[in-house]
Structures are given as structure tokens and as C-alpha cells.
Amino acid sequence: MKHLKLLAAGAVIATFGGIAAADATTLEQVTSRGQLVCGVNGPAGLTGFGVPDDQGNWTGLDVDMCRAVAAAVLGDATKVKFVPLGSKERFTALQSGEIDMLARNSTWTLSRDTDLGLDFVAVNYYDGQGFMVRKDLGVASAKELGGATVCVQTGTTTEKNLADYFRTNSLELKSVVFETADQARQAYDEGRCDAYTTDASGLAAERTQLKDPGNNVILPEIISKEPLGPAVRHGDNQWGDIVRWSFNAMIIGEEFGITQANVDENKSSDNPEIRRLLGVEDEMGKMLGISNEWAYNILKQVGNYGESFERNVGLKTPLGLARGLNELWSKGGLQYAAPVR
Amino acid sequence: MAASAERSVASAVPIWQNRTARSIFYQAVVLGLLVLLAYFFISNTAANLAKRGIASGFGFLNNVAGFDISFHLVDYDLQSTYGDALVIGILNTLLVSALGIVLATILGFIIGMARLSRNWLIAKLAAVYVDGIRNVPLLAQLIFWYFGVLSTLPGVKQSLSILDTFYLNQRGLFMPTPGFGPGFWPVAVMFGIGVAAAIVVSRWARRRQMATGQQFPSIRVGLALVFGLPILTGLVAGFGIDWSYPELKGFNFAGGTQIIPELIALTLGLSIYTAAFIAEIVRSGIMAVSHGQTEAALALGLRRKHVSRLVILPQALRVIVPPLTSQYLNLTKNSSLAVFIGYPELVAVFAGTTLNQTGQAVETIVITMAVYLAISLAISAFMNWYNRRVALVER
Numbered sequence A: 001m002k003h004l005k006l007l008a009a010g011a012v013i014a015t016f017g018g019i020a021a022a023d024a025t026t027l028e029q030v031t032s033r034g035q036l037v038c039g040v041n042g043p044a045g046l047t048g049f050g051v052p053d054d055q056g057n058w059t060g061l062d063v064d065m066c067r068a069v070a071a072a073v074l075g076d077a078t079k080v081k082f083v084p085l086g087s088k089e090r091f092t093a094l095q096s097g098e099i100d101m102l103a104r105n106s107t108w109t110l111s112r113d114t115d116l117g118l119d120f121v122a123v124n125y126y127d128g129q130g131f132m133v134r135k136d137l138g139v140a141s142a143k144e145l146g147g148a149t150v151c152v153q154t155g156t157t158t159e160k161n162l163a164d165y166f167r168t169n170s171l172e173l174k175s176v177v178f179e180t181a182d183q184a185r186q187a188y189d190e191g192r193c194d195a196y197t198t199d200a201s202g203l204a205a206e207r208t209q210l211k212d213p214g215n216n217v218i219l220p221e222i223i224s225k226e227p228l229g230p231a232v233r234h235g236d237n238q239w240g241d242i243v244r245w246s247f248n249a250m251i252i253g254e255e256f257g258i259t260q261a262n263v264d265e266n267k268s269s270d271n272p273e274i275r276r277l278l279g280v281e282d283e284m285g286k287m288l289g290i291s292n293e294w295a296y297n298i299l300k301q302v303g304n305y306g307e308s309f310e311r312n313v314g315l316k317t318p319l320g321l322a323r324g325l326n327e328l329w330s331k332g333g334l335q336y337a338a339p340v341r
Numbered sequence B: 001m002a003a004s005a006e007r008s009v010a011s012a013v014p015i016w017q018n019r020t021a022r023s024i025f026y027q028a029v030v031l032g033l034l035v036l037l038a039y040f041f042i043s044n045t046a047a048n049l050a051k052r053g054i055a056s057g058f059g060f061l062n063n064v065a066g067f068d069i070s071f072h073l074v075d076y077d078l079q080s081t082y083g084d085a086l087v088i089g090i091l092n093t094l095l096v097s098a099l100g101i102v103l104a105t106i107l108g109f110i111i112g113m114a115r116l117s118r119n120w121l122i123a124k125l126a127a128v129y130v131d132g133i134r135n136v137p138l139l140a141q142l143i144f145w146y147f148g149v150l151s152t153l154p155g156v157k158q159s160l161s162i163l164d165t166f167y168l169n170q171r172g173l174f175m176p177t178p179g180f181g182p183g184f185w186p187v188a189v190m191f192g193i194g195v196a197a198a199i200v201v202s203r204w205a206r207r208r209q210m211a212t213g214q215q216f217p218s219i220r221v222g223l224a225l226v227f228g229l230p231i232l233t234g235l236v237a238g239f240g241i242d243w244s245y246p247e248l249k250g251f252n253f254a255g256g257t258q259i260i261p262e263l264i265a266l267t268l269g270l271s272i273y274t275a276a277f278i279a280e281i282v283r284s285g286i287m288a289v290s291h292g293q294t295e296a297a298l299a300l301g302l303r304r305k306h307v308s309r310l311v312i313l314p315q316a317l318r319v320i321v322p323p324l325t326s327q328y329l330n331l332t333k334n335s336s337l338a339v340f341i342g343y344p345e346l347v348a349v350f351a352g353t354t355l356n357q358t359g360q361a362v363e364t365i366v367i368t369m370a371v372y373l374a375i376s377l378a379i380s381a382f383m384n385w386y387n388r389r390v391a392l393v394e395r
Helices: A002-011 A013-021 A026-033 A061-074 A090-095 A110-114 A158-168 A181-190 A200-207 A237-255 A272-277 A284-288 A294-301 A305-312 B002-012 B019-051 B082-115 B120-134 B138-152 B182-212 B218-237 B261-287 B291-299 B304-341 B346-358 B361-390
Strands: A036-041 A080-085 A118-120 A125-127 A129-134 A149-153 A174-178 A195-199 A216-218 A226-228 A231-233 B160-162 B166-169 B172-175 B177-180 B241-244 B247-249 B252-254 B257-259
Touching: A026 A036, A026 A061, A026 A237, A036 A061, A036 A090, A061 A080, A061 A237, A061 A294, A061 A305, A080 A090, A090 A118, A090 A231, A110 A118, A125 A200, A129 A158, A129 A200, A149 A158, A149 A181, A158 A174, A158 A195, A158 B346, A174 A181, A174 B304, A174 B346, A181 A195, A181 A200, A181 B138, A195 A200, A200 A216, A231 A237, A237 A272, A237 A284, A237 A294, A237 A305, A284 A294, B082 B120, B082 B261, B082 B304, B082 B346, B082 B361, B120 B261, B138 B261, B138 B304, B172 B261, B182 B218, B261 B304, B291 B304, B304 B346, B304 B361, B346 B361
Parallel strands: A036 A080, A149 A174, A149 A195
Antiparallel strands: A118 A231, A125 A226, A129 A195, A129 A216, B160 B166, B166 B172, B172 B257, B177 B241, B247 B252
């Protein structure tokens, strides 16, 4: 057993060996490189969360998270190198230092926070797992799916939730597991499976890609809690703080109604919290180890959370997602940020 | 005199100029460097894993896996452990490899011989097969079989049915499963007796042929014994088999056995692809046997079918078997592409889902590699044994 472990250790040295030498903090690395390396949804991307357009420009809610951090640290939201990652390699890429942060609709769980040596620092989308079925199947509830064949993507929390839900409800499960979301969706579309399961936001995104989106319904049951958020390596707390507060700045921006359009006017606001946030008063940025203009840059170049949400996944986009749980706490949702003081 | 002179010269040279001593020294240095390098790699990784707070060790194999596997040969449920999932993955890999190897060998031999056929059309068709198949990437072929061919089958409710016992649809092939009741024992016993009797008969026939030259149709008699005895018994006493038939219930067929389309697509893809390579190996093997051998055998009065079986093939096998081994190894390792079409083999179940749920990349990848290594070494060992059997025995 011990020998095998040692052998195993040898196998990854190629990946880990390089980092051992570089003991610089992530912030130092990013500033000296002049670019943030951010892991996003791959290989083909996920509409609304992280997807490249024809010109290779990435857009999405997670992509905005990366851009916000780049704006805060480097003062320029375009200085990001996006690394598309599959569900299996994403955490390894972060652990090994290949990327500085991961914003790839990844669920925050206890085991990922501990065993994987990661830290999830925020929740930029409160999601839950759901099911999509064809209308002609005549199913109105997930509880009627006993004995159904379900297509699912590998390397996600989804597989286990699915099994747990069927077990809890004493339903018989037949799952077919695919390497990528594209293949799982295609197999579902071809009729290999009765149902397709992933996070509800993902279902909305994938439905737009089906042959006949109108013939498919998303069932009402949400069978799990999926807090999706950006993750960093455990142990570099300063970097974790920067990513957390970059997200918080977007939420606080929305609370105060600071948008891309009016952020400059807000600099002359009398509200002390706005003044602190935008770096007019005190030195909040310096405490984080970055420019005092950090939040100003985020709100100017990326916008507040509400703007990002509506632009990428909101009602006017093909995904058509309502704010729901992702509404501000003051409007009945869960998005809440600690104050800047 | 000459020998003792050399010896005295050897003792006269200093040890650093002694060839044996020097080569031992160099090998020791290289070995030492390798050990140091390995030590550096291992300690560095271990230290880094610990520093990053990443769990390590193999204890996770005993944790409950809690995910479903669509196809398993032995019992597996949602309370099974990651270790059980590993076993399922290995069995599924072995199953598809074994099916693929058998089918690819049969198909490869047929195509290889067809390419040497004197019939122009058959020879050309075989050539087109070989060049067409082996020049298209395997992954593309797997995706073609799975998404292009099998998914065009009718849906569950419109299944193609054969005698209302076999059903074919997008979800695979559904067929009845035999359940063996106590009444099955006599049939099974008779089958065993039949096998034993067939072996005795064939040995006797061989001895008789060696002694007298007379032949005996031992294959036909053997088959009659192996299958005739249990079938006769069954007809007299009843087979005692309780068939479970597939029936459409709810969303899917229940009862019977389901051969999932992922397995069918993977087996088809792997065997059709590998058969193209095997065909070329078979062709080269047969062409390596000089034509004089055929002429000599015909001159001795052997019939054409005997010439092939007794003269050409045994000699061709000596050329065929070693490269055939690599094709078997390739096929086994290529089965890991299954993850793209949803067949739950080792890489999909263990290096995929298990790795992701536990996050123990190092351990799962090492186990996965070790399993492939073990399977490959086992195939090699078997093929080497077989190669020694068919190799030229020099007398």
C-alpha cells in the first residue's frame, strides 16, 4: 500500500514539480505576468456561463467573474487568459497552478473544500439540479421517473445527486454516463434516454441546443442545492480575499444601484460606503494588496451583478432565467455581501 | 600458454582500466542516479500534496460510491463502494476486450484471406475494407456507430421485435434470460459427461491415426456428444429452465437481459477497426509461406483444404502471432475510448466518476494504469505461450 502511494506520488511529479520552486503568491504571479489565467467551462463552453463567440471572445456569468478579478488586480478586465476545462480536469488544473482561479459553474461542497485542497470563496449562482423530459413522455413530476433511463454527464456532483434522489424515493434508476455535456444532450435528443439531468441553469442552456426545444419540458422538482461559485487554491488567503471581494463589489454595486453607466457620477456620492467602495475614501484596496480603484474598475468595466446576470442568463437572453434565488437579499433572494468597511 | 599470458596482462592493468570493473561501475552510477531521481520525484510530490492539503491514500476505496453504473456483470447498487465500482469497471473493460478480440480475429482472418482470393471482386472489396477502415480514426468510427447507426433504431415503444422474445430499439437488444431451476442439474451433468467423452474420443482417434493412418470424424462425433447428450436428457426429463422474458413496462423493458447499445457500438467499432489491421497481418503471414510449399503439398496428393489447414496455416501463424499480440493489446487499450459513447468501462467509471467524486487523481490514475498494465501483460504472456507452441520446432 505504502509503495503504491509512493509510486502514485511519482506519477504526478511532472505537474507538481514545477510549482514547488515557485513560492510566489498568486497575486505576485498575476501582477508580474500582467494577465489572469482563469479556468472556465470547456471544451465547448456553456451558454450563458462561459462560452466563446465566433471571434473567440468569451462571455458569460462566470467569465464576468474572471473579468472582475482582472479589473480589480490589473485594472483591465480584458487581461484574462481563458482556459476551457472539462468537468474532470478542472480541479486538477487549479491544484497544480495551471490556472489562478476557477470560475466554471462548480458546486461548492464540503469534500471539494477539504479533500481537494480548494477554497470556494463566493456563490455567483445559486442553482439546483433538475430534469428535462420530452413532452410526449407525459411526465409531470420527477417522482414519476421510476425505471426511466437518464442521461448524465460524468465528473459532476450531478451523478451522485441523481443516484441519491432515486434511492431516497425508491425509484429504479438506469443512468447512461457521458464524457461531455454535449454528448449527454445529444444522446438524450436522439432518444437513448427518457430524461436528461443537470443543474437547472444548465438545462435551460442545453435546451436551446436541442433539435426541437419546444417539445421538451423542465420538471418542477429541484433535487439538490448547487451553490456554484469561483474557487481558488487553499492556503493563499490573500488571493482568496481578492476573488471574494471582487464578487462582493459586484453585489454591493447592485445594492447601491451603481452601474457601468453611472459609476463615475457615484464617485462624488456623499454616501460613505460608496466612497469607501470606489476608493474615494480610506484605502480598502490597499488592505487587499491591490489598487484602491479596484471596485471602481470592476463596476466600470464589468458592471454590477444584476447587469452581468441580465446580460448573460437573464430573461432577455436565450436562457431566459429569472433572478429567483439569485435576486438580492433585499428583494427576497440570497445574494448578500458583507459591507466594505 | 596464450591463456595464462592474457590472465597476467589482465591482472597487471589497474582496476579502473579493467573492462568488467568499469562497466559495473558505470551501471552502478546510472542505477544510483535513477534511484535518486525517483526519490526526488516521489518526495517532492508527497510534500506538495501535503502542503496543498490534498488527501492521499487508498482508504477511499472502502467509501460508498453512491452513483449508478448502467451496465454491470456482477451485483452493484447505490450502496456499493468505490472498490466495487473499480471491479465493475475492470469487468466491463475485460468483457468488451474479450468480445472485441474474438470478433476482430474472426473478421480479420476472413478479410485477410479474402484479400488473397483469386476472385477479383472479393479481393478488391477486402482491399477497400482494409484501406477504408484503418485510415479513419477509431473515435470517429465509434461515434459513427453510436450516434450515426444505433441511435437511428426505433424508440422503445416502436421496438423491432423478433417472435415477441427479442426486441431491438435505441436502448439496445433485449432478450430472454434463462433462470436455472433444480430440474436443470441432469442436463448440466450430461453436458459435462458429453465434454469428457468427446475428449476421450478425440484422443483415441488421434492415437489410431498415428498408428494406422485411418481417420475418424472426431469433430462431428464430439459435437454430437457435447450437445446431443444434454439435449436428449432435456427432451426426456425436461430442461428445468425458467425463462424470463423482456416486457414493456413503463418507460423501459423489464425482465430478460439488456445488451446496451453502448456495448454493441463499442464492440462493433473496436472489432471492425482492429480487423483491418489483423487482415493485413494475416495476409503478410500467408504470403510469407513460399509457394513451393503449396506445390510440394499438392504433389504429395493432399487436397486443397488440407493444404491450407495442415501446410500453409501452421507456417503462416509463426509470422502472424507476434504482431497479432500487439493488435490485441491495442484493442484492449483502445476500449478506453468508450467514455465518449457512454459505456461504463474502467476509465469512465474509475478514472472518471470516481476520480471526480473523490478528487484523488494520483491514486485513481495509478490504479487505472496498473490495471491496464496487468491486463496487457496477461495478454502478452498468453500470446507468447501460444507463439512458442506454434513456433518452428527444430529437430
